[in-house]
Amino acid sequence: MKINYYQLSIRQLNELLKTKAITPDQLTKLVYKRLTQFKKLNAIVTSLEQYAIKQTKLITEEEINNNLLAAIPFVTKDNIATINILTTGSSKILANFIPNYDSTVNKLLTNKQAINIAKTALDELGMGGDGLQAATGHVLNPWNLKHITGGSSSGSAALVAAGIVPFALGTDTGDSIRKPAAYCGIVGFKPTYGLISRNGVFPYAPSLDTVGIFTNHVEDIAIVLDTIALPDQQDFTSVESKEKDYTKNLDENIKAKNIAILNYNDYQWNDTVKSSFDEAIKHLTDGGAKIYQIDFDKQLLQSLLPVYMIISFAEATSCHANLTGINFGIRKNGKTYQEVMTNSRTAGFGDMVKRRYIIGAYALSESHQEELFNKAKKVRQLIVEKLNAIFKKYDAFIVMPTINPAPTIKDVLEQKKVIKSEHDYLEDLLLLANLNGGPSITIPLTTFNGLPIGFSINGAPCNDQVVLNIAWFLSKRINFTNKLLGDEHE
Incomplete structure (x- = not known):
């Protein structure tokens, strides 16, 4: 039987493993076969093939039956320390750095027998928003190799979009997970600041840095979050949320939810994208949510x-x-x-x-x-106070991460040569959640000119479940297909 593992969610993969339709070793080998097919993306800094195969042999039948993450492959952004494994931050200055310590987040996942198959490229030390700043070269968008992935978590986004792994770790200091997710047609989640430990993660800006997750399915975000959203005494910014059991509490019922959307009436955007946005909002109203259009200074x-x-x-x-x-x-x-x-x-x-x-x-x-x-x-404090006022009245705040698909690499490089007299602030709206530390998720919305565009839901700090539930509701109703998860690459 031919198994197209890359089309499946974590829960579906676990079911195959439990029924022995596929073994951990077979799944790992399929991952590396597909990774070879997408080598042109230039998304990998270090392959962990020998390590991964060794780890699969340690997984027991009991672990697979009782643990959704056992034998599930994932990748880690290369600014997240992995003990005794090269961790470069995609910078030449750290090209030989092998940490003698492990990040908390990697330890939590590997303790659950999830299989780390590679360290992924990023804009150097997390500084960049296009995926063109890694020491190993440009990371290419799997939807169209002439376009950027976005950054800084570019390699992780590209590999999830290509279906190589069902989830990946990234970091988000200033939209570094959610903008690549929008450009690559996947789900990107930045949780509440401090919800996931940053111990062992290379710092960029400690008052903003957040570890987050890429997937193709909203439920997979909740499954991974249940394992890694734990308080950590080794991270002085770690917070313990009252929320527990994110997967168990996923709920499509959004009746009586008050949801604010930014007033875009004066903005000139593409009719295709606007109609898709309006349709998503209609899904929310049909589901019983109350929608309010609001202005923001x-x-x-x-x-x-x-x-x-x-x-x-x-x-x-x-x-x-x-x-x-x-x-x-x-x-x-x-x-x-x-x-x-x-x-x-x-x-x-x-x-x-x-x-x-x-x-x-x-x-x-x-x-x-x-x-x-x-x-x-x-x-920043003024912005936070404005957001606090919004979240006192509304359960969520919806913005567009971008209304344009990923630009071409050529155009981005050309734009870097000139200093713009004007800047479109509507391209920066994902920064709101970084500045106030609230949860934010980007899910696929539509495609335009053959490239994906996303849709972003934001919440008050420690209201991660609300954000996940709205995303869960919408993901079941938005008609979006990731063309990369078809059979053409088999």
Whole structure:
């Protein structure tokens, strides 16, 4: 019997394993066969094939019968530490870094006998939004290789979209899971800040960094979340939510839910995308939810990107001060330790990272800290207060992660050569959930010109279940097909 495993959810794969229609070893081999077929995506930093095959042999029948994640393959973004396994952050300066410690999130999954099959490429150290900044080169969108995946969790998004694994780990500091999910036609979830431990995850901006999940099915988000959403004393930002059993509490009943949507009336967008958006909203009203169109202070929305940039770049400058090439990483020679640091960082960092460090250092400098960094934090607080007011009245807030499909790699590279006089703030709306720490999920909505576009649902901090339930409801009603999960690649 031919098994197209890549079309299946975690629960469906578990059923095949329980009935012995497929063995853990066979499933792992199928994963690596399909990974070879999609090698052109350039989504992998390190393959863990020998490790993965060894791990499958340790899985017992009892574990498969009582554990949905046993023998289920996944991939990990390469800024998440894996003990005794190369972890580079997709940066040249860490090209030889093998941690002697394990991230909490990887440990929780491997303890459940989930099989980590690869470390995935990202925009260097999480700094980038296009998937073009990894030391290993551009990560390509599996829907169309001429287009970007989005970033920074580009490799993880590409491999889930291609059906190679049913779930993947990423990190989201400023839409780094949800924007790639929108561009790749998959589900991307950023939970409440602190819900998933960041212990062992390379920091970018600690006041924003969040570990999250990619899948093709909303239920799979809940299944993985049940394993990794645990308080951790090794993470000082870890929070314990009153919510438990996310999978058990998935519920399509959205009656009496009050849902706000951003007022897009004045925005000129494509008729195909707009009609798909309107249809999704109609599904919600048909399901008994009450929809309210609301305005959001335009000045605050226009400030989203600069506030995010100043805060995150400044925090990155501080967090990455240990990347000197002296204690670990790639070292370049010099006559003094200052020369060693300068030479190592000059050779080890890409242009995007260097640019962000310079801006961050400038924002933190004594003469500009009040004008830039402190002011950015004050504006962030205004944004948070506005969102708090919204979530006092509404159970969820819906925005579009983007109303355009993924741009071409060529266009993105050309745009980097010029400084724009204007910026479309509606492309930055996913930053809202980073700034207030609330849960946010992107699900596929439609396709335009053969490329996917997503739909984003946001909630108040620690209201992850509400967000998941609305996404669960919509995913069963939105008519979206991932063309990559057909048989043409077999």
